[in-house]
Amino acid sequence: MKGSKKVFTVNRLLSLLFFVMLLPFMLVSLWSFDYIQKDNINTFENNLSRFTHNTAMESVNRQLEEIGIVFQILNSRITPNGAKGFIEEDHDTLNAILASIVNTLTFFDAAIISDIHDHYRIYPKIQLKGFVPSQRPWYPGVKQKNGIHYSEPYNDLLPDLHNSNNHSVTITVSMDLFDEELLKYGNIAFDLDLYSMSTPLQDIVTPFEGKFLVAAQDGTVIMHSNFREIFHQKIPQRWIDKAIDLEGNFYDAETEKFIFYHSFSDPYWVAFTIVDKEMYDDYIGKAPQTLIIIISLCLVIYTVLVCLCRVYIKSIISRLYMGVNGINVEEQEHNLERVYNNIKKSHLELEEARKISGEDALTGVGSRRNFDTRLDELIAHNEPFYLAILDLDNFKSINDAFGHVVGDSVLKYVSNAGKAILEPKYHIYRFGGEELVALFPGNDYEEYFNLMETWRQVISQRQWRETTLSVTFSCGIAKWKEGETAQDVIIKADKTLYAAKQSGKNVILSSCD
Missing domain, CATH: 3.30.70.270 (Reverse transcriptase/Diguanylate cyclase domain)
Structure with missing residues (x-):
């Protein structure tokens, strides 16, 4: 009788212990489900926002800065007499400079210098009938010293001078030229090679199988890893209208796509990272699947613990007692120390790799x-x-x-x-x-x-x-x-x-x- 009562009491205590342990676990599981889902959403947004920013700065903005430096250099080197001599084909120095720029810098297709009377000369040399520079879509509408003007995409009268991509649409960047008395005497412009400017995008892997592209204000795709998309595709105008901040994101219900963007002020371009809702749902849906696996494993562990408690209650108490008193602490510390030493070794190897890197970390030039x-x-x-x-x-x-x-x-x-x-x-x-x-x-x-x-x-x-x-x-x-x-x-x-x-x-x- 007494023995049966003791067994019954122990079983009740173990059952009560099991449910006491299970109740907070279930509460934590529900909280974890919500937390993991929110964390996945934040991770999704943060990763794509960071990717869009970094790619826009490294693959787009860096080229725009180099274009700005080229114009700054030319502005300091070109004089009214030099421009006139170039137009009249009597200035070899300026011709050599433009030839070096067009043939060396991949983002330029052709160059044109014109004066205020619409006399002009194009490099590579070509003459077009009825071509009036001041009436071209790229010609700046406002006179501004050192101001660089990017046109919207337009149908170019110039044939493809390099015959590389057979495109008739282009974007031209130009700048008015002023003498020492701030009187305008001409203009210099370059046709952009958006295909070459898009080359860095081919080496970029967009997270969540998305797409990265750059569009003009009219929605025309002007930079894309797939060259066939350039000038041949347009994004919805509502995407441009929603990109009102420097950076942001939104969901487009009509196309079922998540859009992350980085906008530029000059030129007025917008870089987009586009991810399908299917990929978003697949990533966010990993939370319940992971949680179910965790819950299942924990329930198995709990069940095993209860069974062990029934059969080996004394052994478990003894092991718990030894654990509380640090019987296996030394071994654990040894393992942690070994992990720490491996991390420290990896850190030293990483520092050494940085030292032998071929590029200086601060300036970006060679080491x-x-x-x-x-x-x-x-x-x-x-x-x-x-x-x-x-x-x-x-x-x-x-x-x-x-x-x-x-x-x-x-x-x-x-x-x-x-x-x-x-x-x-x-x-x-x-x-x-x-x-x-x-x-x-x-x-x-x-x-x-x-x-x-x-x-x-x-x-x-x-x-x-x-x-x-x-x-x-x-x-x-x-x-x-x-x-x-x-x-x-x-x-x-x-x-x-x-x-x-x-x-x-x-x-x-x-x-x-």
């Missing part, structure tokens, strides 16, 4: 290691080359006066301007601190000097938001001679740089004898 490798290759192959070392003037004073954030911004701008001028034919590397180096394989010293001089002028003429900030650099150029080591030519260029600093700064000197 010092990459420079040393390229320099050794040129010397090993006995290829003639020139080395230019530049150093930002008074950079420590800039950091002290405006802070390191402004200093980093200055270094980034100088590097990006240099890349726009020199690349892809020549390459820039970060030598250390505020020093940059450029390698020029070949013997065309005059071209190399002119490129560095253009770079120097662009930097010195830049108007910064900080009104008292002035940025210049000094540069030394040296020619490698057969038999010299890498250290020899670096020392030679560095001495020339020092001489440039001593001569008053903001100057380029060379020792190419």
Whole structure:
């Protein structure tokens, strides 16, 4: 009798324990279902918002910034006489500059310079009957110094000069030209090659099997990883109308698609990431499936625990007692320590990988290691080359006066301007601190000097938001001679740089004898 009563009491206690444990578990499960679903929605939105922003900045905005730098350079180099000479085919220098830009920069198809009397010349050379620049859709309607104007997509009268994509629709970017008295004397314009500008999108994998594209204000698709979509497809105008903020997202019920966007102010383009509702439902629907599996596993565990409690109650209590008193703590700590050591080792390996990376993390130009490798290759192959070392003037004073954030911004701008001028034919590397180096394989010293001089002028003429900030650099150029080591030519260029600093700064000197 007593034994039966004890068994009955133990069974009741175990059953009560089971349900007491099960009740909070079910409450937590319901809460988890709601939390996981909301977390998946937030993850979905955050991932696509971040992807849209990063892709728009890296694959679109970076090219727009490079276009802006090209126009800034041309604005500082073109003069009324130079433009007139180019139009009258009597200016080889400007023709060479435009030829270099059109043939080197992938986002330009053709260039045209016109004066206020609608006299013009196109590179590559072509003459069209009845062509009036001021009446073209891309011609700026407002006179604005240094203002860059992007047209809407339009049917171009020019044939496809490269015969690469056979498109008749294009977008033209242009800028009015002003003399020193701020009188307009002409205009320069470039037809954009949106197919080449879309090439970076081919290497991008859009999350949730979505699509990334860029559209003009009339809805025409102007950038897409699938070239067949460019100028041939349009997005709904309501998508453009809803993209009123810099960034945002919305759901389009008519097409059953989730839309994430990043808008640009100049040009008035909008980058879209488009994901089907089916993919959204599939991702969000993983929450109940995962939760059911977890609940099932937990119920199995609970059942096993109850059975073990019935048969091995004393053994369980003993094991719990040993666990509370830390019998297996040492082993657990050993495992955690091993995990920590593995993480620490992986972190060190990651840092080492960053050190040997071929690109400088701050400026985006080549790293010092990459420079040393390229320099050794040129010397090993006995290829003639020139080395230019530049150093930002008074950079420590800039950091002290405006802070390191402004200093980093200055270094980034100088590097990006240099890349726009020199690349892809020549390459820039970060030598250390505020020093940059450029390698020029070949013997065309005059071209190399002119490129560095253009770079120097662009930097010195830049108007910064900080009104008292002035940025210049000094540069030394040296020619490698057969038999010299890498250290020899670096020392030679560095001495020339020092001489440039001593001569008053903001100057380029060379020792190419």
